[in-house]
Amino acid sequence: MRLPRYSQLLALPAGPNLRLRLLETIAVAFCSLAAQRLCGRIDSASHDSAVAAFTIILAWSLLTGSYVRRPARRPSAWRVVLLPAFGWVLCEACAVGVVKWMNPDYSPSMYWFACLTELTAAGVIVCRLVAGIAGARRASHASVAVVGRGERCAAFVRRIMEVQDPAWTVHALFDVDARSGASVTGVPLFHDLDTFAAQVRAQRIDELWLALPLTDAETLRRFIDVFRDDLVNIRFLPDVRQVARFHGEHVDLDSALAINLVAAPQTANAVSKTLFDFTFAACAVIACAPVLIAIALAVKLSSPGPVFFRQQRRGANGQPFGIYKFRTMRVHARADGVLAQATRADPRVTRVGAFLRRTSLDELPQFFNVLRGEMSVVGPRPHAIEHDALYQPVVDDYVHRYRIRPGITGWAQVNGLRGETDSIEKMQRRVEHDLYYLSNWSFALDMRIVLLTIVRGFVHSNAY
Numbered sequence: 001m002r003l004p005r006y007s008q009l010l011a012l013p014a015g016p017n018l019r020l021r022l023l024e025t026i027a028v029a030f031c032s033l034a035a036q037r038l039c040g041r042i043d044s045a046s047h048d049s050a051v052a053a054f055t056i057i058l059a060w061s062l063l064t065g066s067y068v069r070r071p072a073r074r075p076s077a078w079r080v081v082l083l084p085a086f087g088w089v090l091c092e093a094c095a096v097g098v099v100k101w102m103n104p105d106y107s108p109s110m111y112w113f114a115c116l117t118e119l120t121a122a123g124v125i126v127c128r129l130v131a132g133i134a135g136a137r138r139a140s141h142a143s144v145a146v147v148g149r150g151e152r153c154a155a156f157v158r159r160i161m162e163v164q165d166p167a168w169t170v171h172a173l174f175d176v177d178a179r180s181g182a183s184v185t186g187v188p189l190f191h192d193l194d195t196f197a198a199q200v201r202a203q204r205i206d207e208l209w210l211a212l213p214l215t216d217a218e219t220l221r222r223f224i225d226v227f228r229d230d231l232v233n234i235r236f237l238p239d240v241r242q243v244a245r246f247h248g249e250h251v252d253l254d255s256a257l258a259i260n261l262v263a264a265p266q267t268a269n270a271v272s273k274t275l276f277d278f279t280f281a282a283c284a285v286i287a288c289a290p291v292l293i294a295i296a297l298a299v300k301l302s303s304p305g306p307v308f309f310r311q312q313r314r315g316a317n318g319q320p321f322g323i324y325k326f327r328t329m330r331v332h333a334r335a336d337g338v339l340a341q342a343t344r345a346d347p348r349v350t351r352v353g354a355f356l357r358r359t360s361l362d363e364l365p366q367f368f369n370v371l372r373g374e375m376s377v378v379g380p381r382p383h384a385i386e387h388d389a390l391y392q393p394v395v396d397d398y399v400h401r402y403r404i405r406p407g408i409t410g411w412a413q414v415n416g417l418r419g420e421t422d423s424i425e426k427m428q429r430r431v432e433h434d435l436y437y438l439s440n441w442s443f444a445l446d447m448r449i450v451l452l453t454i455v456r457g458f459v460h461s462n463a464y
Contacts, residue, residue, distance in 0.1 A: 020131050025056055027123035028088060032116060039115035047099055047106045051116075054095035059088055080132070085124040089117045145172040145200050147223060148211035150180035156211055156237075157184045168207070172199050176212070176219055197226050207233040210261070214238050224261060229392060229399050231318045234262035262400075272443045273376065280377050280450075281370035288364060295326055295361060302352040305331040308365060313382035316405045321374040323382060324365035328353025366408045378446045379407025380434035381418075391427050398427075401434045411437040411445075414452040 032052035040048050096113065100106050146157055157170050161184070170187050178191040190196035200208065208227060212219055224234060285292075296307045309327040312320050329348040349357065356362040369375040375382075380401040383391075392398045412418070412433035417426070437445070 020127065021060070023127050023131070024084075024088070024124055025059070027127050028052070028055065028059070028120055031119035031123045035112060035116035035119055039109070039112040041109060041112070044106065044108065044112075047103065047108070048112065050099050051092065051095045051108075054098050055088070055092045058091040058094055081125055081128045084128060085121040088120050088124050092117060092120060141169045142167060142206045143171050143203065144168045144207045144209055145174065145196070145205045146170055146209045146211055147174045147176065147219075149177045149213070149216075150175065151182040153211050154182035154184050157187060161186070171203050171205055172196060176216075193222070193226065200227070200232065201230065205232060207235060209235050209237055211237040220261070227262070228397075231399060231402060232262075233260070236261050273446065276443070276446065277370050277376050281367040284364075284367045285371070288367075291361075292364060295356065295364070298352045299326050299328075299356075302350045303330050312385050313406065314385060314388060314402050315374050315382065316402065318399075318402045320385065321369070323375070324368055326353075326356055326362040326365060328357050328362050363408055370408065374405070376405040376407045377409070378437075378449045379405055379410055380437065381410050381413060381430075382406035391424070394424055395428050395431050397435055398431050400438065401431060404438065409449060409453040410434065411449060414449055414456070 029052060032048070032055070036045060036048045092113075096108055100108070144160075146153060148154075148156065153175065154173070157173055160168060160170055170184070172190060173184055173187045174190045174193070174196045175182060183189050188199065190199065199205075208223065210220055210223060220236065227234060299307050305327055307327060309325045309329075310322045311325070313323045315321045328350065330350060353362070366375060370377060388398075410433075412430045415433055417430045417433055437449075
């Protein structure tokens with residue numbers, strides 16, 4: 001992979017953005033319809049519709065969104081807003097030519113074309129401005145700690161700090177060579193690994209960059225081992241001076257190669273997964289509304305207490321959130337920090353609750369967690385925080401389950417690994433399946449898990 005481009009800090013990314021492109025497409029289609037109604041002729045309505053269709057096809061094929069060339073400066077409004085609008089208008093002109101070439105009898109009205117281009121330009125500009133405002137509100141800088149050797153690493157950090165609106169902020173620098181004397185003004189310098197690790201954890205630093213030579217495998221392994229139980233992304237930026245044939249005066253940071261050593265294998269904001277989660281959850285809530293109401297009444301009538309049970313779990317990047325379930329147990333007090341898992345024939349479980357747990361219907365309210373952006377439809381099942389504290393020190397790679405949003409169902413669940421985990425071996429197997437999912441994630445795998453859940457995942461002997 002390559003390090004994120006600095007243009008990602010812009011209100012509008014330099015690369016293609018699916019949601020923005022869809023918004024622009026809807027706006028252009030609406031503008032085409034409005035122009036035909038306001039300024040078009042009835043006898044050319046079909047040809048005008050063909051122009052709109054060809055415009056969209058050309059735009060999706062030709063407009064790559066690469067309007068930003070220089071990463072170190074914020075591009076002008078012309079590049080970010082006006083140039084895309086001009087691109088859509090140019091596609092409309094080309095579309096008119098294509099339709100005219102296909103049907104020589106077509107004589108478009110200049111009044112209609114002027115109206116179409118004006119509306120299109122205005123619509124695209126509005127979309128870009130709205131997207132820019134929204135992007136500015138959610139823009140965030142990633143905090144980084146850099147590990148390297150001597151002045152070469154210090155110079156690399158200075159280059160990052162000199163960039164206007166950098167995507168990363170360096171909070172700590174570890175120099176492997178304690179005798180180099182290299183330093184960077186404003187960045188704490190460390191030579192002791194324990195002190196450096198404590199700083200990374202205290203500052204909740206997002207990423208650790210290992211800017212080391214290709215031959216320094218021992219140092220790589222040492223840092224990976226130190227942070228094996230931390231949700232920090234570790235990237236390797238190889239120093240290739242020893243193998244490079246030529247050395248240039250300046251290398252653009254956008255061309256710096258980074259290799260993920262420890263990081264989320266799938267993008268947390270993957271468009272296909274996010275769109276699927278929201279769409280599926282919304283449809284599930286609407287379709288299951290009568291069932292949700294019936295279950296809520298049954299829970300309320302079965303025993304005193306609230307309808308919903310809310311418990312703290314860890315989500316993406318280890319952030320806590322409240323997971324929703326239908327209450328299946330009688331209201332009871334429990335000691336702080338102690339959570340007793342439900343066992344077979346547990347006296348705390350009500351008769352209605354036993355049915356809900358056996359059929360997994362108590363999990364239905366978690367679709368509201370999906371709509372809130374706290375969970376996904378498919379992903380590692382979140383465990384109680386007390387169980388996290390118990391198993392993380394003894395189960396290998398346990399913490400990496402929380403590099404993505406947890407799911408209502410998952411690869412472990414459809415393979416029979418659900419219910420009570422009364423041994424380390426059971427939890428280890430569940431974690432291994434979760435890590436397999438993270439390493440092999442695809443939209444097709446999500447669809448497979450959803451189908452397996454529908455076919456065999458609702459009722460299981462381990463659910464009680």
